[in-house]
Amino acid sequence: RQAVYAALREVQPVSRDGERIKVMINAGLREDITNLSLTGADGIGLFRTEFQFLVSATLPQRERQTRLYRDVLDAAGDKPVMFRTVDIGGDKTLPYLRHDDGEGEENPAMGWRALRVALERDGLLKAQARALLEAAGGRTLNVMFPMVAEPWEFDAAKAVFDSQLAYLKTQKKVLPEAIRYGVMLEVPALAEQLDLLAPKISFLSIGTNDLTQFLFAADRSNPKLAERYDWLSPAILRFLRRVLRNVEGQDVDVGVCGEMGGRRLEALALLGLGIRRLSITPASVGPIKEIIGKVDISEISAAMEGWLANPPENMRATLAGWAAEREI
Ligand code: PEP
């Protein structure tokens, strides 16, 4: 199978009925960049910038951040890289970034993390914004914010970028040719306000890892719950369908960057819902490309519509049977 996947490296992911699907990879460290050429992926759909912070003993200075982002963009060449601003705090604690009260949290996943930290310690976001804007001088910057729950949080984060951009202008620095802003959809509350946010963003990246933990109220890091709920539950699939409907007709590029997209049946379900961009772990690129080449998107879409209107008792088994019948 490895040989089959290697052969797929040069093959574009196109469905049997001719739909070009974007298959991107998730990354976070300089060493991950080689995975782009190894997999032949369409770009980096999620660059987790907090990795640099997690592997550093001290807060990475702005120059070090700039260097990393520039190296990643250089290596990616024409392929897009979607940078996510830091998702630290909560369970990803940093010894050099302490809570004001010095205490741990009872519910870190729902606590002081990600954009909540970055907006409060705004020196952090300012430095990161400047690093990203400088690194992307003369090219396109794709940047997204994690754990956005309310549209104003996006506005506040973008304002930090705007002010850094204005500063760089006064310094006569080379600015990005274009800036595309996006948000991670991982807090259910945001899903109900997407119509308000859509005009302001270029892309949306659905983080199914956090999103499902919040939808099921099930801690994603608790092994006792790992098998309890299924990504192929009508709850998740109907929710995702509603998300897509909430941005329908708006010029927003919607993708999935959680682990769900890298699994065979889950990827099929996502295609059936209308997702056309997946950002996945590099090892899944070959298997997912193979599936895309075998599926008829119009057929899975019609099947999905039926299943969501009238859910089978076991969605996973039904979908597996459907795929097996078609030798997918
Ligand atoms: C997610 O929540 O699905 C996601 C992609 O982000 P992370 O796994 O880094 O929280």
Ligand code: MG
């Ligand atoms: Mg997340």
